[in-house]
Amino acid sequence: MGNLSFDFTGRTVVVTGAARGVGRAVGEHFRAAGAAVYLVDLEAGPVRAAAGEIGAVGLVADVSDTGQVAEAVERVVAETGRIDVLVNNAGILRDGVVWKLSDDDYESVMAVHAGGTFRCTRAVVPHLRRQGGGRIINVTSYTGLRGNPGQSNYAMAKAGIIGFTKTAAKELARFGITVNAISPNAHTRMISSVPEEKLAQLTAGIPMGRFADASEMAAAVAFLASDEAAYITGVVLPVDGGLSL
Secondary structure, three states: OOOOOOOOOOOEEEEEOOOOHHHHHHHHHHHHOOOEEEEEEOOHHHHHHHHHHHOOEEEEOOOOOHHHHHHHHHHHHHHHOOOOEEEEOOOOOOOEOHHHOOHHHHHHHHHHHHHHHHHHHHHHHHHHHHHOOEEEEEEOOOHHHHOOOOEHHHHHHHHHHHHHHHHHHHHHHHHOEEEEEEEEOEOOHHHHOOOHHHHHHHHHOOOOOOOEOHHHHHHHHHHHHOHHHOOOOOOEEEEOOOOOO
């Protein structure tokens, strides 16, 4: 992982959608930087395995469920006395062209992406306020700005996260809480399922000529969570090798 720029010793970090991919890489980065890390995911086996491998705690929770979110946050505070950083990364895909999307395909994607970001943020804010500050980093997508055929539900949710990030940033700034987002472009399980020909086409559209490693997303999240980024709030940082240019 190279030299770690930031020290998070004594801080508590919660990452959702953290059993694998970007979420897991973010948790691993913070753990290596000294934080107490809680990985939250709906998949019990994978999240507990990931937590065990990186020295974190794995929590099973559905971020679209208010009660489960509250329970997870309460446990973190009970065990560490604090929450310093929340990374809202949980997401699912239920793709289909708009005229074929079922209510369930639409609702479930909105509930996890947009709803999860909202519920987790709402749950941690009282603790961040009590502590006199904190960091919230949301994961959005290029698709939220530009759209993508077959992903109207996902695009709507990710666009919503951008609006939510900016609004929450304005509401929470006076409490010393920053709210930012990253727009990633990493090689994850979602990319792995793309056919080779299509993948080559997608890669050709990236000025840097490659998809990032998930650890490169983690480095950007760690920067936004750091003391050095204390005066940055309400931004959507593209970590995409120039894709969005």
